[in-house]
């Protein structure tokens with residue numbers, strides 16, 4: 001009896017191990033990458049249209065471009081960390097030539113990298129919008145003055 005149970009457990013363990021190792025790591029823990037705001041447009045037409053029309057973020061790269069002549073490469077890289085989408089992160093902005101779709105601040109600076117969500121359409125596959133996130137780019141003192149929820153009507157979309 002005991003032997004049988006042990007054998008069953010052993011077999012079950014092998015099965016589980018077999019199943020797990022059969023699946024590529026990428027399928028279990030997909031690395032989320034940045035897809036750019038255009039990729040959101042087909043399903044979130046209103047948010048996209050408002051964003052492109054009203055949000056300064058949708059044009060944030062032009063500020064860097066205008067001043068680039070007077071800046072060193074290191075200084076420009078520093079601008080990228082706040083004026084583009086996902087600079088320095090997996091699948092984020094690299095350069096205007098390689099990743100033109102990520103050169104402005106897009107939806108994903110607030111909602112997180114969208115590759116998993118555009119496949120699944122599941123809101124769980126996005127990040128929560130939080131004030132902490134705004135603070136990575138915005139002056140901490142200024143952030144205290146704005147509440148991100150009214151932002152929906154004041155520039156985000």
Ligand code: HEC
Pocket residue numbers: 035036037039040041042043044107108111113114115117118121122123126
């Ligand atoms: C193929 C269609 C599709 C694409 C592309 C898509 N979404 Fe969605 N999105 C959905 C659906 C469906 C929902 C769920 C709507 C609902 O539950 O009311 C959703 C919900 C959301 C929500 C709401 C989350 C919540 O908590 O309610 C956000 C934010 C969002 N999407 C952002 C994005 C962003 C940013 C992109 C681009 C990176 C994007 N979506 C691309 C289909 C899409």
Ligand code: HEC
Pocket residue numbers: 054055056057059060061063081082083084085105109110129130131133134135136137138146147148151154155156
């Ligand atoms: C990746 C960096 C980054 C993050 C994260 C970020 N912002 Fe911004 N935001 C910017 C930049 C850069 C500008 C200025 C764009 C310009 O004028 O060229 C800006 C502009 C704004 C403005 C100016 C108004 C307008 O018309 O667009 C507001 C308000 C704002 N952001 C609010 C927020 C809030 C709220 C959050 C968090 C939910 C947030 N931002 C997250 C970089 C960021």
Ligand code: HEC
Pocket residue numbers: 056063064067071075076078079080081082083136137138139142
């Ligand atoms: C720590 C994040 C951060 C860095 C780094 C940064 N910026 Fe900004 N920048 C912002 C934010 C946030 C705003 C929006 C200001 C606001 O309304 O609070 C902004 C606004 C601007 C504006 C005004 C845009 C407008 O619409 O009037 C210019 C120009 C600008 N930045 C250029 C640059 C340049 C050039 C660099 C690199 C030398 C740079 N920024 C680096 C976050 C940053």
Ligand code: HEC
Pocket residue numbers: 037040041044047048049051052057106107108109110111129148149151152156157
């Ligand atoms: C400045 C930050 C910011 C940016 C950029 C931004 N959003 Fe949002 N978005 C928000 C906030 C805040 C909410 C409300 C979420 C909450 O209450 O937790 C929201 C909610 C949403 C929702 C849920 C429906 C709704 O209106 O409440 C969708 C869909 C959405 N965003 C799509 C987008 C798309 C698509 C883009 C780009 C075109 C985008 N967002 C860019 C901050 C942002």
